[in-house]
Amino acid sequence: MSCPDRFTLFLALEEGSTELREHLACCERCRRVAEEERELGLALERLRDPAPPSDLMQGVWQRIDQTVGLQARLLRQTMVAALAALLLSGGLLALFWKDLVVDTAVDALVFASQAMTAAGALGNALGDRLAGLAAPMLAAQALALILSALMLHRLLAGSRVRS
């Protein structure tokens, strides 16, 4: 082996190359360079990281809980804002375009009823595998009908009072 450049020598040292070891035995110059490299490596290996602070774990959980709390608060605020916007827009629609609202509500009611009936029929037609869905679907259908009827009743009552 001829004298390697410093990088090759460093790589060979890290790999523990026997070829390099044989070369170092008969080359004073490379032996000196290898010794320098080895000493630097040993010195670096003596370095230690400081121990983490004892309250690190506590700080981690505080941050996590803060983030989770913030997310929950944001979600709540978003839901409240969305509900308020929905109620406001519904109120405005009912105030200014009550006929349109009533017509739309009736259409929606009819559509929902038809959709639920179709879904229930489909569920029954699919047989035993989906039989379990039939009862919840019928219950949902009944609930939707009751809610729609209540909404319609309130809308009509409101429009009567205003007019």
Place this chain on the structure above:
Amino acid sequence: MVAFSLDPARTILTALFPAVGERDEAALAQAAAGGDREAFTELVRRCQGRVFGLCYRLVGERDGASDAAQETFARAFAALGSYDPGQRFDVWVLRIARNLCYDQLRRKGFQPALDEEATVAAVDLSPSVEARLEQAQAIRDLESALEKLPPRDREILALYYVQRRTTRDIAEIVGTAPGTIMARLFRARAKLRELLAEAA
């Protein structure tokens, strides 16, 4: 009724076969992702030394490193859903820590000096007083030269020599090809050698 504890048996089993006594990190991460706080606490306990160490080497002071390490684990917790169990958990967390520290350094626009207290803890207490003082001085000189290096050189030296990571792990943490690590290490060492020579 006689109470029967499995603890001694578990201790012996753990000593002989660590995997029996300790859940592996992938299983812990999976449990933590499902809301198991104890599992995540265990993961933090296992990795905090390495994460804090890297943060310290990059940020350069204890408070900043502690802050970065805490934020690293908080982010890791939030991102557990995207953690690939095929990957080493500590490598994954160290990558988060590294990116976070670089963000902090970029925001601050400077690299603060390293505390000197780390050097004291590293001194080997077995040799004579004189040898210990010499060793302490050598380590202080080395730490002082290290702090003058750019973060990219500091991190590679810290991961390879202080944390004894493989080049493959380091490549994953710093997001580069494994083949480039030894060249980066060589360059960092060359710079360090120059700084040490200047100081001498």
